[in-house]
Amino acid sequence: MKDLASHIPLLLSRARALLRLPGGPEGELGRREIPKAAAAVMALHDGLVGSRPLARPETYDEAGHLGAYLLWWWPQTYQKTRAALSLSALPSLPASPRILDLGAGPGPAAIAALDVLGGEALAIDVSQPALAEARALGNLRTQKLNLALEPAPRGFDLVIAANLLLELPEVRRRALLDSLEGVVVLIEPALRETGRALLELRDLLLAAGSWKALAPCLTQRPCPALTLAKDWCTAEARWTPPRHITQLAGATGLRADELLSFAPLVLARESPPPARHVWRVVGVPPPEKGKRRFFICSDEGRLPLARLDKSASPANQAFDTLERGDLVRVGSVDRRGDGLRVDAATKLEKL
Numbered sequence: 001m002k003d004l005a006s007h008i009p010l011l012l013s014r015a016r017a018l019l020r021l022p023g024g025p026e027g028e029l030g031r032r033e034i035p036k037a038a039a040a041v042m043a044l045h046d047g048l049v050g051s052r053p054l055a056r057p058e059t060y061d062e063a064g065h066l067g068a069y070l071l072w073w074w075p076q077t078y079q080k081t082r083a084a085l086s087l088s089a090l091p092s093l094p095a096s097p098r099i100l101d102l103g104a105g106p107g108p109a110a111i112a113a114l115d116v117l118g119g120e121a122l123a124i125d126v127s128q129p130a131l132a133e134a135r136a137l138g139n140l141r142t143q144k145l146n147l148a149l150e151p152a153p154r155g156f157d158l159v160i161a162a163n164l165l166l167e168l169p170e171v172r173r174r175a176l177l178d179s180l181e182g183v184v185v186l187i188e189p190a191l192r193e194t195g196r197a198l199l200e201l202r203d204l205l206l207a208a209g210s211w212k213a214l215a216p217c218l219t220q221r222p223c224p225a226l227t228l229a230k231d232w233c234t235a236e237a238r239w240t241p242p243r244h245i246t247q248l249a250g251a252t253g254l255r256a257d258e259l260l261s262f263a264p265l266v267l268a269r270e271s272p273p274p275a276r277h278v279w280r281v282v283g284v285p286p287p288e289k290g291k292r293r294f295f296i297c298s299d300e301g302r303l304p305l306a307r308l309d310k311s312a313s314p315a316n317q318a319f320d321t322l323e324r325g326d327l328v329r330v331g332s333v334d335r336r337g338d339g340l341r342v343d344a345a346t347k348l349e350k351l
Contacts, residue, residue, distance in 0.1 A: 002115040004078055008242050011070055014133055018067030028243040038251035040068035045254060055167060057126040060105060066129055074108045075242055076260055077162050080187055081112035083237030084264040088215035090183050091268055093157050100156040102147060103164030107134030113160060114138065148172055151179055162187040166197050173201060178210060183268045190261035195232030198263050199223045215266040216280050216325065224302035233282050235264050235325035281326045294322055304339025313344040327351040
């Protein structure tokens with residue numbers, strides 16, 4: 001199985017050509033390359049926040065923006081895709097699945113899926129220069145297609161749409177999803193607006209009966225995170241940033257933490273098997289004096305899981321290692337005013 005590190009030398013080579021950098025070591029940026037590379041990353045970053053003037057298909061027809069994407073966003077999208085694929089057992093996938101990447105850009109999601117699952121992939125995007133990079137980086141089949149206007153091709157076992165769905169006109173989102181087959185993996189930024197919009201779309205799809213939620217949800221009921229306007233659901237992927245990401249973080253002030261946050265949704269046409277006493281960690285509040293809490297979610301709802309420090313024991317030691325997105329099997333707990341209370345006898349199992 002390939003991993004991110006195996007792609008970095010070629011990724012840097014392609015970015016250097018697009019940005020006309022002077023060249024440097026195989027696995028990192030040279031000292032003379034960093035200022036120009038950092039300026040390109042900041043220009044694209046600034047265009048993707050606020051009013052988001054660069055959140056449009058033509059952006060990656062410009063070599064500077066495409067090179068900046070390869071350096072900064074490509075590795076992160078690759079790693080988020082691998083994490084999203086690990087959130088749930090994927091049903092009914094053949095040994096060599098047919099994979100469709102919608103809004104693929106230069107292909108990080110498709111290449112991540114191929115590295116994990118094998119098979120073959122078709123990358124769809126409206127930008128020909130971005131698709132050229134997808135072919136160079138992963139030997140992908142590609143097709144130019146404007147998903148805001150044209151239907152997606154059919155006949156695939158796994159469909160991935162990373163940072164695409166919520167940029168389509170709202171009227172196109174349901175139509176696109178209703179036309180898809182197989183397992184669908186949606187990945188959006190871990191922002192309140194995008195996270196809640198994804199959950200609202202989830203509830204519409206499940207209410208219509210055409211899709212079932214595989215992950216991160218453990219329920220087919222309306223999402224409890226939508227009950228309060230301040231809540232939404234995100235996942236985290238732990239990673240060691242490539243050396244050039246760390247260099248660019250130092251030069252730009254952008255974050256390259258060991259945890260990547262994103263909003264995922266995995267859908268299928270068939271219902272997942274029920275999981276008894278299993279919860280998903282969906283929130284990690286700051287520690288409180290003498291107590292630690294997590295928010296966990298299952299078919300029973302979205303509830304706090306709390307443990308007093310004095311109740312720590314070998315039976316519940318998994319509590320200390322929980323992170324957002326983890327699955328945990330929870331034994332007998334008391335219901336208190338602060339949620340589900342873990343005591344010394346409560347058995348916790350991180351799955």
